[in-house]
Amino acid sequence: MPVNQNPPAPDLATVVANLQRQLLEQQQETNRLREQLAQINQRPQANEVPPQNVRVPPVVPPVPDIRPEVQPEVPIAPVEAHANLPPEKVLCASFALKKDARHWWMTVQMRRDVTTMSWQDFVSEFRTMYFNREILAAQQDEFTSLRQGTMTVMEAINKFEQLARLCPELVPGETEKVRLMMKMFRSDIAKQVSAGDSPPTRVSDCISRAIRAEYWINRDKEERAQFFKAKKEEKAMGKQTQPRQNFEMNQKGQPRNFAQGSKQFGRNKRKENSSGQASCMQSRQSSKDPRSLRAD
Structure with a gap:
């Protein structure tokens, strides 16, 4: 009797049940390993040596749109x-x-x-x-001609540092950087920064002095503006409480009305002009009369 070499075909239900059991066991093993890892991370370890030579990808900030204006935040x-x-x-x-x-x-x-x-x-x-060369030349010109103008001290310093990073050959040392920064400040701020026996020689000292000078200059401007505003309001209140006198005393000691006096002056002036014209016409007629010539 021949022996059957082929094993019997597996039952489909049995295969599915075995696969489900294996998946369940793998899931349980994964959960167990996760719990162990969580316990290890939560447990404080004394004298723990940090891992060495761990490569962490650097975090690089994204580069903004750098044309037509060139930005220094390059990667x-x-x-x-x-x-x-x-x-x-x-x-x-x-x-x-x-x-x-x-x-x-x-x-x-x-x-x-x-x-x-x-x-x-x-x-x-x-x-x-x-x-390229053209952009670098434009940046160098902008850096050397930079002036504070209407900018605040911090706005001007940020602009200065931005251009200085793009033109490092123009600021080889801290002394030259302080000189260019003093040249950038407004004259009223630069005068106070450089006042005294020891002018600033470091960038940090120059910046701190400029910030203090700007504070006191702005405070002085505010106090002066408030003073003149108060004087103006006081003057306006004085005009309202003391009305202006629009009349003077005449020769008899009575108040004289300016409007009436001006009208009377105009009438007198017209009378004088008319009398003068009449006398002039009379003299001309008498000079032309032939009887007056024969009498002579």
Whole structure:
């Protein structure tokens, strides 16, 4: 009698039940491991040594739209500070690009292989696009001609620092930076900042003095404005309580009305003019009379 080599076909219900049991066991094991991990994290460990050489992707702020106005918040500096490997730097910097900068990066990807691009090549491409000679020259001119004008001290300092980061060759040291900052301030603020026997030699000292000078200048302006406003109101109240006298005393000691006196003066003036014209006409007629000539 031949032996059947093929095993019997498994029951479908049995297979489904086995799979469900395995899934349930895996779920229970996962929950158990999660509970153990939570207990370990909550348990304070003494003399715990932090893990070493843990690579954490750097958080790079997004780059705003940097054209036509060039912004200093480019991703180059934070990427250089946090990332070490060239591919990692390029990846992080390209991820932070937005708007026009993102479109520029897409054109770079179309014309070259960016997976093997070095960090120096990326910086060169970026500076060629957004920091060419014309833009740098315009920024240098704006930095050297920067004046406070109607800006507050903090607004002017923020603008100064923004341009100084883009033109580092113009501020090689702190002394030159203080000199340019003093040149930027208004004359009334710069006069108080540089007053005294020891002018500021550090940027922090210069900024603190300028803020204090601005405070006292604004306070003096407010007090002067309030003083003149009070004087003006006092003068207006005095005019209302003391009406103006529009008459004077005549020769008889009686009040004289200006309007009546002006009318009388006009009538007298017309009488004088008419009498003078009559006498002039009479003299002319007498000079032309022939009888008067024969009598002579």
